Amino acid sequence: MKKVKITFKKGLFKLNKQPNINYQLNRIIMWNDGDVEDIESIASKINDSETWKGELIRIGNMAKNEGRIKEAIAYYRMSEFFMYDGDEDKVKYYKLATDIFYDYYKDYFEDGTVKRYEVPYDNVNLPVLYAKAVGERKDIILLHGGNDSYMEELFFPMLYFSEHGFDVYLFEGPGQGSVMRIQGKHFNYQWEKPVTVILDYFKLDNVTIIGASLGGMLAPRAAAYEKRIKRVIAWSVFPSFYSVLLGMIPPSFKIAIKILIKLHLSFILNFAFRKKAKKDFTIDWGIKHGMYAYNAKSPYEYVIKLKKFQMINVGHLIDQDVLVIGANKDHFIDYKLFKEELDALNNVHSLTFRLFTDKECASNHCNMGNTKLVLDTMINWIKLIKL
Missing domain, CATH: 3.40.50.1820 (Alpha/Beta hydrolase fold, catalytic domain)
Structure with a gap:
């Protein structure tokens, strides 16, 4: 594509009842140049990592087939966001979005x-x-x-x-x-x-x-x-990071975490986090992404690493x-x-x-x-x- 005038969108949309899903959908629009109507068409269908992945890949394919490459980049890139370690599509769609990005914006690189x-x-x-x-x-x-x-x-x-x-x-x-x-x-x-x-x-x-x-x-x-x-x-x-983590969870659970860490009761903390993750999509994502990016084998190990x-x-x-x-x-x-x-x-x-x-x-x-x-x-x- 030819170089464009730099502009930034303004505002926030109410797209999904879950705060983190709503934020990440807004992120697609505001920071990744996604189309509002595309995102509105899928927002209510998303409630977990699987629906997030499926819907974003679907509209990514649609945008690509329609020649809307800028939007396709946004959807493919963010489809990877809630894919977890071990999902073979994680690297596949990350690379797809990145390769298309550098081809689409090649004018910026070719002219220096x-x-x-x-x-x-x-x-x-x-x-x-x-x-x-x-x-x-x-x-x-x-x-x-x-x-x-x-x-x-x-x-x-x-x-x-x-x-x-x-x-x-x-x-x-x-x-x-x-x-x-x-x-x-x-x-x-x-x-x-x-x-x-x-x-x-x-x-x-x-x-x-x-x-x-x-x-x-x-x-x-x-x-x-x-x-x-x-x-x-x-x-x-x-x-x-430890303070931020504690600030995201209910006060009663916060006290429990502090006690479990102090007593090195890793098995209980791991059980508690995984139980919470089944009910809270943000906690589920936070733990799985954290274990992946911080090379931790368990929620307990991840939390201990975060303290540094x-x-x-x-x-x-x-x-x-x-x-x-x-x-x-x-x-x-x-x-x-x-x-x-x-x-x-x-x-x-x-x-x-x-x-x-x-x-x-x-x-x-x-x-x-x-x-x-x-x-x-x-x-x-x-x-x-x-x-």
């Missing part, structure tokens, strides 16, 4: 607007997309996602930053995208390691790092050890300028965790917290309903900090 690199790291290659600043360069941005993101979802945010004068390096690290799905490299809480490799490879210094979702923890963690990072944008309140994914214990080492972005109706993360995070950042050069709300159509996880607003907020913050 975007360059693709493979950076060697610990026996795998980290994919990096680079977009050069348009006009005078204002800053260098390292951009990455989180627990379940695809690098390609951030393609147009990358280009938007570029158009506003930023060199942007968009990358996937261990546990993400193709690094996990194709190369089998699981998450590592020591995010400074892949970040350092990328900074070394491109000989970068004085950069801003932006991490979305879980990246809101990973990016500050990297900044604690990598001082070539001068500015940090946590694109989600995320003090620790935090920035609180290194908060005192972060001495850069920091912007933390929250959302007041995030169904994954209780925004009130911001206090835990801000209290840990007691040695920063400057600290800004911005809470987006439903009145701004930006109250959802990663402010999905108003991407332009949140990107403009980041740009303005960087410019102000660099004055």
Whole structure:
């Protein structure tokens, strides 16, 4: 396709009664360029992983047969989202969506607007997309996602930053995208390691790092050890994965989890989680995706590993300028965790917290309903900090 003017959709749709299914359906529209009418036609039919997979593949095939390639990419890509480890279609549809994506948007690569690199790291290659600043360069941005993101979802945010004068390096690290799905490299809480490799490879210094979702923890963690990072944008309140996990479950179950972990009663915790998963689609997805991406053999092992994914214990080492972005109706993360995070950042050069709300159509996880607003907020913050 020919290059297009960058625009971002605004608003949120009520598509499904289950909060996480509703969010992910909105994600297809807002971040993956899906068609509203297509998604509305299947929304009420989805109630579990099987119906999600089947319906999205079906409309993906329909869009492809009709020559609506942009939409087909969206549906194939997100059909993989609720496929679990062991499903042979998981890699198949991930690769299909990715291959079509790079063919469909090849004009951006052929004319040099975007360059693709493979950076060697610990026996795998980290994919990096680079977009050069348009006009005078204002800053260098390292951009990455989180627990379940695809690098390609951030393609147009990358280009938007570029158009506003930023060199942007968009990358996937261990546990993400193709690094996990194709190369089998699981998450590592020591995010400074892949970040350092990328900074070394491109000989970068004085950069801003932006991490979305879980990246809101990973990016500050990297900044604690990598001082070539001068500015940090946590694109989600995320003090620790353990705190986020506990915030998603009922109070009575929360107390039980703490006790079971303290007493190392793994068999009881595994039984309790699996019982809950049968009744709650989000818990079922969270456990299965987590065991897959974090290389855990049981729910108990997964929870124990999550306790290492935090920035609180290194908060005192972060001495850069920091912007933390929250959302007041995030169904994954209780925004009130911001206090835990801000209290840990007691040695920063400057600290800004911005809470987006439903009145701004930006109250959802990663402010999905108003991407332009949140990107403009980041740009303005960087410019102000660099004055």
